[in-house]
Amino acid sequence: MLARQIVEGFCSGRHRSPHKGFSVEFKEHRPYVRGDELRNIDWKAFGKSDRLYIREFEEETNLRCTLLVDRSGSMRYGGDRSQLTKYDYAQQLAASLTYLMLAQQDAVGVITFDDQPRDQVSTRSRPSHLRAVMTALANDATRRETDLGGVFQKVASKLGRRGLVIIISDGMGEIASIARALTQFRSKGHEVLFFQVLDPDETDFPFSGRVQFRNLENEDQQHVVDSRTIRDAYLERFQQHQTALQSVCRRNRVDLFLATTDRPFDDAMHEYFSMRRRIR
Structure with missing residues (x-):
């Protein structure tokens, strides 16, 4: 995995750190x-x-990476245009990154979360560690609410020496709280990548007529609405959220990469790595 400003190394067969030590x-x-x-x-x-x-x-030194994978209720959404839910896509992305990094003897750990950290697999570089990571990722998504900022702040306070933190989430959280957490990660010297996984329904709102919407994080909340009357307002609010998320990531020097679940998975990965090589 080629990466810009990797905290403790970059992959080219060997990992050479920009930090001074005695080696x-x-x-x-x-x-x-x-x-x-x-x-x-x-x-x-x-x-x-x-x-x-x-x-x-x-x-x-080798890279140390912690994957933070969102398994909250909102990640269970999957529209008609994709064969995958957002959590399915997040699982595949996290598993691929784990496989790549372990293959080059990098250390990888994973933390799944919703409103709290859930499955936690410590950072290891042994090939046998792949099974432990895969087991944690294979656990089904919960239907709990998301608290991105709160979870990130709890995780940031417990992470060890600086490394790479990869967030895989739909990013649907309170922006000010997310911003504080990203600042905390960066202040501790971590490099942060944010993979925002969305369903195409969320980006372009293709619905027509009367539609029943159900809150995947609180099943008691259901509403039947005329989708045509709320489409413009939804898209405006969605764009405001995306602009704010992009702004806090840019301010904290966090790479934000949007992946929609209808895109071929290998195409999304290829574009991401190509982007990273151009930036370096």
Whole structure:
């Protein structure tokens, strides 16, 4: 997986981190400060300058990735133009990314969520880890409500050292809360990618006549409406939401990628990776 600004490495057979550490390839000198390990002092430089310097190296490491997969009630929606629900599509996307990263010895973990974190699989790089991730993804979506911002903030406070966080969700949440959570991820040094999975019905509202709409996160809420009278208002509200989500992602340097469930899955993946290569 080729990626721009990967926190701890990029995939090209090896992963070379932009963060300084003490590894194989020399990066630069810096002055010694109290508390530095003596074994990292460059004594040859000391002999020439009578000053203590620390040799810094470029750390080579594998990528650490955490997948956050939305399994709330809204992800159960699947229109007539697609063979997949949004959660089906999210499962396939997460599984493919896991397979790719484990194949190149990257470490992957997964957290499924609705209004709370649910299945949690720790980050590992062993090939056998694929089964644990797949098992968590295979669990059926719940019918609970979504709390994207709240869940993300809980997860951000528990994630370990910085890595790549991939969010797979329909993004239907309160924008201000999502913005605070993305800021928290970024402040902790994580690179964040947001795959927004939507059904084409949600993007263009193709309904006509009287239609019964049912809340997938609260089945007690059902309404029969004349779709023609609300179409313009819906599309306007939807575009406002998308514009706001794009804005908070751009402000936090989060890559937002929209994938609709009627698109061939491999086409969506190819376009995404092509986009990432162009940006790098």
